[in-house]
Amino acid sequence: MISQDKIEEIKSASDIVDIISGYISVKKSGANYKALCPFHQEKTPSFMISPAKQIFHCFGCHEGGNVFSFVQKIEGMTFVESVQLLAKRTGIELDYAVAPGVKSDKDKIIGANKAALDYFRETLASGGRGAEYAASRGLSKEIIDEFMLGYAPPGDGLFRRLKEKNVDDGIIEAAGLCKRTGPGFTDVFRDRFMFPIFNIYGEPVAFGGRVLDDSLPKYINSKETVVYVKGRNLYNLNNAKKYRAGYIAVVEGYTDAIALYKAGVRNVVATLGTALTQDQARLIKRNADSAVIIYDSDEAGLNGAVRGGDALFGEGVETKVLIIKGAKDPDEFIGKNGKDAMVKSIESAVPFIDFRLERIKASGDINSAYYKETALKEIAAVIAKAESFVVRADAVKKAAMHLALKEDTVAGYLAGFSGKGAEAIEEAPEKGASKERGANLAERSILKAALSAFGIEDEQGVLKHVKYAREHAGIEYEGFYNKVYAKLLKRIEELVLEGGADVQRKLDMEYIEGGEESRVLSGLYTEISAEKRDKEDSVYAEKLMLIIDECLETRRKAMIKAKLDVLGGMIAKAEAEKDEDALLKLITERQETQKILNSRGEDFE
Ligand SMILES: [Zn+2]
Structure with missing residues (x-):
């Protein structure tokens, strides 16, 4: 559990403009910033950032929220992960188990992995066997940098480097980088080409090492540690998500991922030795709506595609399958047929359900x-x-x-x-009758008026007026068409009753984790901040109260009209059944209701 105070501390330390401009380019536009929306395709910017309100909102796809929502969406993270990422960026300590300034074992292991990564990369860059291997495999500098490839030389150079960096023996062992042998330590990876594996925060959590020749074992992988659990990470996801291609290509191994990158398919991840797990499917779902599984045509590849496809399909990812034919893996396929053939094959990948049914038929x-x-x-x-x-x-x-x-x-x-x-096999339910739209709009205006009052001199007066006017109009939130507006307005009333001050901050904190409420709030805040308003606070407050009254009146009338509709139906039924008692009662009720509709609007002041 991260405390609310901590979350607020992180939120106020993370400027939303700074954070967002780390991902996309933003332009100042009046008091706000504008950008091309990273969440949908567009040519003219409809993505707004308000530094004053610390929110963003897109008028094109209606995505919006605070700095945490943005990080969640763009990094494909959960709320807690987004808090952790921003905590790291702002240097705020989240781990209360240890005293401030003292690092946890997790941090120390990651630190050791970072030192190892630097060492492997330096060794590769310095030429020799590793560099010769890279050249023979057509691994350009661009690819080496993208995948942070490295080389582990023979001997115990890594151990010596880690000791130079004052890493504890216990941490070196726990990280799985060196093994205890008798009195000393031996490097686990010796004379191997190195593929680092990163977590969703972009930190190195494990390594895969490949031999330079045909000897066995071909690959050695890091053991599981407190920072690395097999089946919970995806190789190259840290890079793949940057490209926002709409889909993610899923391959089996390191070299498949690199082969696809070479062919121009950069949005690629590898599952590393296992069939795609449910955890990995979830990671993909958070970063893309669709996936293409690209596996080899051997038995392991076909079975892997079945199991991985089941996992993705179950997560609601639109999944396609491409089985590489006429070559043992994507690398060989591209070597034989060229990059374009690879891209074309991906375009014509088979929908997973068809592939699954074909496999069933074949068995x-x-x-x-x-x-x-x-x-x-x-x-x-x-x-x-x-x-x-x-x-x-x-x-x-x-x-x-x-x-x-x-x-x-x-x-x-x-x-x-x-x-x-x-x-x-049933039809989708019909949505959005125009009557509902009118009511929805009125409810939205009430909420917007309430939110507009935040920070003005008579904030309390306007917010109290919401409750007063609503009760006067005889409207309950249960009767609202839009449950989100109802929920937010109800919460504002409660917060005002509880003691007034700081209503906006409390409200924003309650919906800080994202979701529909936070999207609605950020959308309305953005609208409000873009509007001109009266200079005099008192004039503005008056106007807001007037809007609240008018919209409540619209809602009240809509509710009465709905009741009249129901009564009309009941009267027709009573007539058909010749039920005179019921008919008399219903007609009386309709007259009363009609009277309310005609009169109460006027004496409402
Ligand atoms: Zn958008």
Whole structure:
């Protein structure tokens, strides 16, 4: 748990303009900054940053929030990770388990890895065996820098370097860089070409070392440590996410990733020896909406594509599969057919569900009813994991086609399997009647007026007026069309009641973790900060209260009209059923309601 105080400390130490301009180029525009939105494609800037409010908002794709939301979105991190990253950048200590200034073992191991990385890179740059190997593999300086490649020479040079840097023996051992042998230490990586693995903060957490010839073992990898758990990191994700290509290419190993980079596919990650895990699928989901699995055509590659695809599909990542044919891996494929052929193959990768069904068909006799049932069971388990009904409906259609079954049969089986099948073939619910839009707009204006009052002289007066006027109009937040506006307004009322001061800061802190509320807040703050307003605070406050009154009145009328609609329906029913008692009661109620609609607007002052 990170305390609220800590989060606020980090927030105030991280200037949003500084942080964002570290990722994209921003231009000053009046009191605000403008930029091309990094979250959607655009030619004219609709991405705004307000240094005064410390928020950003895009008028194109409606992404918005505070400095943490930005880091979460751009780095593909969770809220806690974004706090940790900004803590590191601002030099604020988060680890209370140790006294300030004392480093934790995790930090020390990362420190040792950084020293090792420097050592490997220096050794490669100084020429010799490592450099000869790099040249023979066509690894240019650009590639060496991008992937931070290095060379571990024979002998115990790394151990000596780490001792020069005063790294403890215990840390050297815990980092898995050297092994204790008798009285001394031996380097784990000797005469190997080095591939560092970075975590999502861009820190080196592990290494892979390849032999320079054909001897075995071909690769040695760091053991698991407190900073490195297999299956939780993705090789090259630190680079891949920079390119924001919309999709992430997933390959098996270090050299596959580098081969794709050479072919111009820079948004590439490698799973390193295991099939893609659920954790890795989640990492991909946080950084891209779609993925292309590019695996070798051997048995291990095909099975890896099945398991990795299942994981991605279950996370809701739009997944395609490309099995490399006519070559043992992407490197050889590019060598034989050229870069363009690689890019073309990726473009024509097969949707995962089709690939999955082909694999199922290939592992049994699909004409046998027994196997058909096995096949149906297997594919249903995959489809059931998809959250989106559109995706499920599409998968049901494909499964029916491939297995030569009726769609109803597949959907029915799936329904029994997960309870999700039946809705898979239903239509999407209709959304957004115009009446709702009008009510939504009125509710939005009330919230906007309340937020506009933050920081003005009569802030308290305006905020108190929200509750007073709402109660006077007889409106409950439960009756709001928009639950987010209702929630935020209700919270503002409560904060005012609790004791007034600092309402905005408290409200912002409560929604600092992002989500719909924070997006709504940042959107409205940005609108407010871009608007001209009256110079006199008292005039402005008056105007805000007037807006609140008018919008509440609109809402009140809309609610009464909705009630009249319902009553109309009930009256028609009573007429048809010739239920005179009910009819009389309903007609009376309608008259009363009509009267309220016509009158109360006027005496509301
Ligand atoms: Zn945008």
